[in-house]
Amino acid sequence: MSSGRFQELSGNRRDRLTQEEFQAIREFLYRHTGIVLADNKRYLVESRLRDLLQSHSTSFSQWISYLRADTLPAEFRTRLIEALTTNETFWFRDAQQFELLQNQLLPKLSHRRPIRIWSAACATGQEPYSIGICVHEARRLKPGLKVEVQILGTDLAGSALQIAKQAVYSDLATARGLSPELKQRYFLPHPNGWQLKPEVRRLVSFQQLNLLDSFAALGQFDLIFCRNVLIYFSPELRRQILERLAELLLPHGYLFLSSTESLPPGLNRLSPVIAHGVRYYVRNA
Known part of the structure; x- marks a missing residue:
């Protein structure tokens, strides 16, 4: 089916779903x-x-007919998924976790070259x-601390990753969780707001990834952040993803x-830790 055919008017222009x-x-x-x-x-x-x-120039009923027939073009399938998925995020969400990372975990892991982190x-x-x-x-506040990192950011939505790669954020976006001091420093x-400085941007690479797909090609990590996303999955898929995340963690990663999520019972590869008011999980050796 061509894009032109897809964009034809259906004659039914209602915009309410049955x-x-x-x-x-x-189901889609x-x-x-x-x-x-x-x-x-x-x-x-x-x-x-x-x-x-x-x-x-189409309608709900027309989209549904394509979904049911599995004839929705790939580009429109992608746009539909991106429209339905949540891209809510802000700077230093659950700030205590980042304080623990900066002040405790990065110095503790500094002997590893590099520290690999997946967001x-x-x-x-x-x-x-x-x-x-x-x-x-961490480097600024502890002169002499040698911390080398590789940070990988992944997401299902290619359009969100394009924004991430540009690292340009509006006044509103930078106001959400970012202190004036850090904004000035980094x-x-x-012209479109504020751009992150190159010294931070070059620490991070981005890759499109569906969490239902294999993680094997990503390699292993010292730290994984998987926050505020598993709540959207069924309990069965949540457990499967957590088990696969544990496989990617290095021992004691x-x-x-x-802060509102916890592991389901029975995931023996991970042990909970509470330190400095923060709960996180450690991969058992």
Whole structure:
């Protein structure tokens, strides 16, 4: 089916989902991403899709017919997934975790060359760049500390990663979690807001990745941040992903979930630790 054919008007221009159509979208999203849409997300789905549908001169019912026939072109499938997934993020989210990273874990791991850190589901880059700022702050506050890091940020949404790679953020985005001191120290004025300085940007690389896919090609890590994303998965998929994350951690490596998340029982490769008011998990040897 050509893009031109896809963009034809359907004659039915309603922009409200029936319950059947909402269920079809839920099944599509789960099949391709593992994300579970709750029953109360119907209005959210409608609002996120409305602009997307109008930009392609089509309707909910037409999209649903393509989904059911599995004839939605790949580029539109990608846009639909990106419209439905959450890219909510801000600087130094769960600030105590970053304080622990900067003041305790980076010095503890400094003998490793390099320290490899993975920020999973990093959205527009604030999390991996917050980690990069912590590295520079650790070096600044402890002269002589030799910390070498490689930070990988991954996300399902290619459009979010494009923003991350540019590292340009608006006044509003930099105001969310970023102190004036850190903004002044690590950002430069840009026509579209503020751009992160090269010394932080070069610590981070980005790669598109679906958490349902294999992690094997990523290698092993000393630290993994996988925060505020597993809450969108079914319990079964959540456990599977956590088991695969544990496999990628080096012995005595660290896993950070969000402050509101915890491991399901029975994951024997990881042990919980509470230090300095922060709960995290350590890979057993």
